Amino acid sequence: MADLWALALALLALWRGYTTRALTRAPSPWSWQRRYAVAIDALFIASCSLSAAALWGRWFASWMAMPLGLAYAAMIPIPCYFERVNRIRWLHALRNAVFAVVAVTCFGIGIGWVPRRLFGI
DSSP: OHHHHHHHHHHHHHHHHHHHHHHHTSOSSOOHHHHHHHHHHHHHHHHHHHHHHHHHHTOOOGGGHHHHHHHHHHHTTSOOSSHHHHHSHHHHHHHHHHHHHHHHHHHHHHHTSSOGGGGTO
């Protein structure tokens, strides 16, 4: 199961890297929102990559879920890159709720309140 989580995290990192390219190609000067989004994307990519490598290498530690939780929590105010999600209120609220649940779960894993064995890691 750890290998499946590692693959999912690696794919998430690749996807986020792909979508971040559009943000970084915007002309200068950048707004504070764009700088914030790129910084959070960098945190997300690094967190996913570190966790994926640790899962594949079998040296994953619970604390490694904390930066991923922080990234998900920080992504809540950022608009979705799918415009339809931003336009449909209930869909945007659902996206934010999912991000909040993932963030809390990652924090729970990081501090030991949520056992990793529930996720097969």
